[in-house]
Amino acid sequence: MRKALSLAVLLVLALGLASALRGPSVGAEAKRGELFDEQKVNFGRRYNSRAREETGASNVVASVVVTYRGLDTLGEVAVLFIAATGLAALLHTGKQRRSGEEAEPSSLIVFTGCRFVFPLILLLGAYVFVHGHLTPGGGFQGGAVVASGFLLIYLGCRGRQPDRQRLNAVESLSGVAFVVIGLVGLAVGGSFLLNFLPEGSKYALLSAGIIPVIYVFIGLKVGSELGGILGDLSGARR
Amino acid sequence: MSFLSDYIHYIGSFALVLIGLYVVLVKSNLIKVIIGINLIDTGVNLFLVSVGYLHMGTAPIFSQADGAGKEMVDPVPQALVLTAIVIGVSVVALALSMAIRLYQHYGTLDLRKITELKW
Amino acid sequence: MVSPILLIAVPLALAFIIPLLGLISQKLTRYVPAAAMAFNFVVALLLLPQVLQEPWVVQTAGFPPPFSIHLVAGPLGVGLSLLIALVGLVVAIYAIGYVREGDVARYHTLYLLLLTGATGMVLTGDLFNLFVFFEILCISSYPLVGYRGDRAGIESSAKYLIQGAIGSSLVLLGIGFVYGLFGTLSMADIASSIDSVSPMKVFISMAFLITGFGVEAAVLPLNAWLPDAHSSAPSSISAILSGIAIKAGVYAVARVVFTIYGADTIPLLVLVVGILTLLVGEISAFSQNNIKRLLAYSSIGQIGLIVFALGIASASGVQGALFLVVSHALAKGLLFLSVGYMIYRTGSMEISSLYGIARRMPVSSLCFTIGAFSLVGLPPFIGFPAKFTVIRAALERADPVFTALVGIVLLGTVVEGAYFFRIVQGLHFRPPPESAAPAGAGQGEAPISALVPICLLAALIVAVGVYPSVLTDYLGPAARDLLDKAAYIHHVLGV
Numbered sequence: 001m002r003k004a005l006s007l008a009v010l011l012v013l014a015l016g017l018a019s020a021l022r023g024p025s026v027g028a029e030a031k032r033g034e035l036f037d038e039q040k041v042n043f044g045r046r047y048n049s050r051a052r053e054e055t056g057a058s059n060v061v062a063s064v065v066v067t068y069r070g071l072d073t074l075g076e077v078a079v080l081f082i083a084a085t086g087l088a089a090l091l092h093t094g095k096q097r098r099s100g101e102e103a104e105p106s107s108l109i110v111f112t113g114c115r116f117v118f119p120l121i122l123l124l125g126a127y128v129f130v131h132g133h134l135t136p137g138g139g140f141q142g143g144a145v146v147a148s149g150f151l152l153i154y155l156g157c158r159g160r161q162p163d164r165q166r167l168n169a170v171e172s173l174s175g176v177a178f179v180v181i182g183l184v185g186l187a188v189g190g191s192f193l194l195n196f197l198p199e200g201s202k203y204a205l206l207s208a209g210i211i212p213v214i215y216v217f218i219g220l221k222v223g224s225e226l227g228g229i230l231g232d233l234s235g236a237r238r
Numbered sequence: 239m240s241f242l243s244d245y246i247h248y249i250g251s252f253a254l255v256l257i258g259l260y261v262v263l264v265k266s267n268l269i270k271v272i273i274g275i276n277l278i279d280t281g282v283n284l285f286l287v288s289v290g291y292l293h294m295g296t297a298p299i300f301s302q303a304d305g306a307g308k309e310m311v312d313p314v315p316q317a318l319v320l321t322a323i324v325i326g327v328s329v330v331a332l333a334l335s336m337a338i339r340l341y342q343h344y345g346t347l348d349l350r351k352i353t354e355l356k357w
Numbered sequence: 358m359v360s361p362i363l364l365i366a367v368p369l370a371l372a373f374i375i376p377l378l379g380l381i382s383q384k385l386t387r388y389v390p391a392a393a394m395a396f397n398f399v400v401a402l403l404l405l406p407q408v409l410q411e412p413w414v415v416q417t418a419g420f421p422p423p424f425s426i427h428l429v430a431g432p433l434g435v436g437l438s439l440l441i442a443l444v445g446l447v448v449a450i451y452a453i454g455y456v457r458e459g460d461v462a463r464y465h466t467l468y469l470l471l472l473t474g475a476t477g478m479v480l481t482g483d484l485f486n487l488f489v490f491f492e493i494l495c496i497s498s499y500p501l502v503g504y505r506g507d508r509a510g511i512e513s514s515a516k517y518l519i520q521g522a523i524g525s526s527l528v529l530l531g532i533g534f535v536y537g538l539f540g541t542l543s544m545a546d547i548a549s550s551i552d553s554v555s556p557m558k559v560f561i562s563m564a565f566l567i568t569g570f571g572v573e574a575a576v577l578p579l580n581a582w583l584p585d586a587h588s589s590a591p592s593s594i595s596a597i598l599s600g601i602a603i604k605a606g607v608y609a610v611a612r613v614v615f616t617i618y619g620a621d622t623i624p625l626l627v628l629v630v631g632i633l634t635l636l637v638g639e640i641s642a643f644s645q646n647n648i649k650r651l652l653a654y655s656s657i658g659q660i661g662l663i664v665f666a667l668g669i670a671s672a673s674g675v676q677g678a679l680f681l682v683v684s685h686a687l688a689k690g691l692l693f694l695s696v697g698y699m700i701y702r703t704g705s706m707e708i709s710s711l712y713g714i715a716r717r718m719p720v721s722s723l724c725f726t727i728g729a730f731s732l733v734g735l736p737p738f739i740g741f742p743a744k745f746t747v748i749r750a751a752l753e754r755a756d757p758v759f760t761a762l763v764g765i766v767l768l769g770t771v772v773e774g775a776y777f778f779r780i781v782q783g784l785h786f787r788p789p790p791e792s793a794a795p796a797g798a799g800q801g802e803a804p805i806s807a808l809v810p811i812c813l814l815a816a817l818i819v820a821v822g823v824y825p826s827v828l829t830d831y832l833g834p835a836a837r838d839l840l841d842k843a844a845y846i847h848h849v850l851g852v
Contacts, residue, residue, distance in 0.1 A: 002263070002264060003264050006259075006260060006263035006264050007260070009259075009263070010256050010259055010260055010263075013256065013259070014252070014256055016561055016564070017252045017255075018252075019557065019561070043312070043314065043423075043540045043541050044290060044311070044312030044313060044314050044315075044540075045312075046424070047298075047312075047313055047314065047424075048298055048310045048312075048313065051313075052300060054420070058299060058300040059298075059299045059300075060298040060299065060300070060310070060313040061298055061299070061313045061316045061317055061320075064313045064314055064316075064317040065317045065320055065321075067418045067420075067425075068418060068420060068424060068425045068426070069314075069317055069425070069426055069485075069486075070417060070418050070426070071417050071426040071481075071483075071486055071489075072317070072318075072321050072426060072485060072486055072489050073321065074369070075321075075477065075486070075489035075490055075492075075493055076320075076321040076324045076325065076489060078369060078372075078470060078473070078474075078493050079324065079325050079328050079489070079492055079493055079496055080324055080327075080328050081372075081373065081470070082328065082467060082470050082493065082496050082497045082500075083327075083328030083329070083331045083332050083496060084331075085376075085463045085466050085467055085470075085500075086332050086335070086463075086467055086496070086497065086499065086500025086501075087331055087332055087334075087335040087500070088460065088463060089459065089460045089463040089464065089467065089500050089504065090332075090335045090336060090339055090500050090503055090504075090506070090511070091335050091338065091339070092459060092460040092463070092506075135299070136297065136299060138320075140320060140323075140324055165380065168376050168380075169376075169377060169380065171376070172373050172374065172375075172376045172377045173377065175370075175373035176370055176373045176374055176377075179366055179369055179370040179373065180370065182366060183366055183370075185418075185419075186360065186362065186366075189419060190419075191416055191417060191418060191419040192360075192362045192366065192415075192417045192418070193417050193418045194417075194418055194419040195418065195419065222324075229331050232335070233331075233334060233335065233338070255526070255530070259523070262519065262523060268515070271519060275519065275522045275523070275526075278522075278523065278526045279522075279526060282526050282529045282530050282533065283529075285530065285533050286529065286532075286533045286536075289533055289536055289537040314536070314542070315533075315536065318485055318532070318536075321485075321489060322529055325489075325492050325496070325525070328496055329496060329518065329522050329525070332496065332499055332500060332518060333515070333518055333519070333522070335500075336499075336503065336511055336514060336515040336518065337515070339503070339506065339511045340511055340512065340515060343508045343511060344508070352512055352515075353512075
């Protein structure tokens with residue numbers, strides 16, 4: 001019964017989506033692979049052509065994410081924070097498996113190997129988010145790489161665990177720093193998240209105003225946050 | 239048939255969304271439902287990125303090795319998808335923590351058996 | 358320089374600070390949401406006279422709309438922020454004493470972020486930003502529903518999450534369509550070019566957006582999550598969910614439909630959905646024995662009434678809807694808060710176990726009675742002018758269909774009156790149950806930290822009921838904010 005009903009719903013949905021695929025946009029003038037009228041992409045074109053002068057970043061997506069749509073990024077950072085907080089709150093009242101008591105400690109080779117690789121992963125992650133305004137990547141991507149380093153520690157080095165309190169502190173401070181930078185922009189230039197640092201020269205590391213600064217904070221926050229989530233999920237002691 | 243290959247990303251994204259929706263509606267194992275949610279999110283993100291696609295466009299990044307003259311794709315959907323991916327991950331993380339707690343309470347992840355709340 | 362962006366930025370920063378504060382002192386974290394909401398209340402109050410004439414369009418990052426995200430702080434946005442701050446403050450004070458178990462610091466973090474999401478939603482002028490703040494609201498409410506960690510709580514929060522996640526994906530799908538069709542995400546910009554696209558595609562994108570936001574707004578048939586979630590959550594969270602969160606969902610739907618698509622596109626379907634929601638909600642509430650489930654179904658019913666009022670699509674209809682939003686937020690908040698300690702004292706959510714509790718908890722029972730009567734629509738409480746405005750707006754249309762629908766609204770009110778009178782009578786006049794010892798904790802009235810917010814809400818309900826002009830003066834401009842598409846576009850884009 002439920003299967004039949006859901007298949008019916010899906011059929012209606014599929015028809016609705018398919019009808020959007022047909023229509024005057026899909027005509028001889030539309031180039032291959034584009035569904036919607038090409039002229040609608042004017043908005044994006046404007047960003048592509050002006051982003052470098054207006055923000056100084058070579059990665060246009062970075063300038064969109066941090067500057068033009070910075071409030072969205074702030075909200076996104078908040079959402080990740082909510083997930084980490086909610087997850088910890090939900091798992092708080094459940095049974096906690098003390099790590100190190102039940103799980104057998106890892107062998108020497110695994111332990112040493114993980115300890116050796118962990119800083120390299122952190123370095124890679126830091127590279128990704130520090131260069132976010134120049135190369136593909138950015139705060140979230142770099143933070144995810146950092147978190148995979150933490151995952152390695154949780155899985156491989158069972159005797160030692162990262163200091164949760166310090167992770168939480170880094171997480172909170174980075175979040176506050178993001179908002180404070182925005183407020184500084186408000187105070188200095190009258191606009192929240194205004195790019196008030198100098199734009200610098202193209203392709204240089206210290207360029208694009210506040211974009212790399214914010215990306216660093218986002219990278220730290222996401223890395224520590226995802227690391228905390230992984231720790232909570234793997235049953236580590238809070 | 240070129241319709242299929244030209245618009246494969248749209249067809250694929252819609253297919254992902256529909257498959258994910260099917261999984262969420264029909265499957266009774268909570269982990270499968272969470273995977274279904276993830277599928278829906280992936281499909282929607284793919285759809286969003288495809289909206290900004292320009293035929294033969296290149297990534298919207300200026301680099302010193304510039305491919306001259308190529309049009310760059312729209313950067314805005316990519317920024318939107320960045321946000322959407324993170325939001326999707328957050329939802330899945332929360333759902334997994336609920337799955338852990340439900341398992342601790344009920345000993346099973348079968349949604350048909352988790353019916354403490356009735357009418 | 359008091360900018361509306363502070364309404365979002367300051368609570369957000371404070372929410373990030375709570376864990377740091379928790380390192381110093383756990384007890385201190387309980388007061389942060391109340392402090393943040395007090396700040397928001399003051400700022401919104403200061404901004405309100407300013408924006409009544411012309412909305413304040415706040416740009417971010419120094420770029421003009423539509424190239425950056427912008428806030429549109431109009432009378433509706435600032436007014437709703439004021440309501441959110443007020444109800445949020447009251448419930449936060451209540452929660453200081455009410456939330457004792459579990460991870461208290463994290464509860465308050467999530468609670469503050471929920472309110473920040475709601476505030477951001479009503480202030481923003483960008484469609485994707487609306488979605489992001491909507492997600493902040495929803496995702497912070499999922500763990501709060503399951504905060505207690507008991508079987509019912511986790512189960513209902515899991516089901517709520519699954520349905521909410523589908524809703525959010527539908528919204529994203531709709532936003533993808535909108536961006537593809539219009540090439541912009543600023544709501545004013547989309548509104549100004551709405552006529553250049555075929556109606557069929559407009560309809561598809563609108564359908565996705567409305568369905569997605571409608572899951573949180575709890576309109577039929579998307580409200581399966583609500584009775585479980587609102588009844589299994591801690592009472593302070595039930596209060597804020599019923600009072601603010603579902604209204605935010607309705608706001609999102611209203612903003613999308615009215616401002617982007619235009620008030621003339623509202624089909625009769627909206628009215629029918631509203632009426633059906635009203636009927637299903639009230640009739641389901643009537644047969645409930647669990648007080649919180651009853652209140653949850655009553656919330657569904659009231660949302661149906663608000664949707665119906667919006668569907669009338671006239672100035673007085675929208676004013677009635679806004680009036681109802683305020684009235685329901687105050688009344689339902691009051692009901693859940695007063696019931697919270699009653700349940701705590703008796704250890705049960707069954708209505709029969711609450712009989713005769715007025716002797717032990719006179720103030721809570723009196724306030725519950727005030728809230729109940731206001732919800733039904735009796736004078737001199739705020740519910741009366743609210744419902745009256747809606748009914749009058751419907752009758753103004755002078756359409757036999759509308760008159761018939763008004764009849765159904767009155768029928769719903771009668772049902773509502775029936776079950777609320779039954780409860781009030783039980784609270785005050787029925788003898789308490791014969792059980793040997795009450796299963797709950799503590800004796801006597803609720804503590805001061807709970808009574809202050811409860812009495813404050815009751816006082817507001819009476820005050821605005823007696824002097825409705827305090828509110829109605831602002832409803833006109835607020836309704837215009839929603840209805841007047843051309844003015845909205847003009848203020849944001851300058852065209």
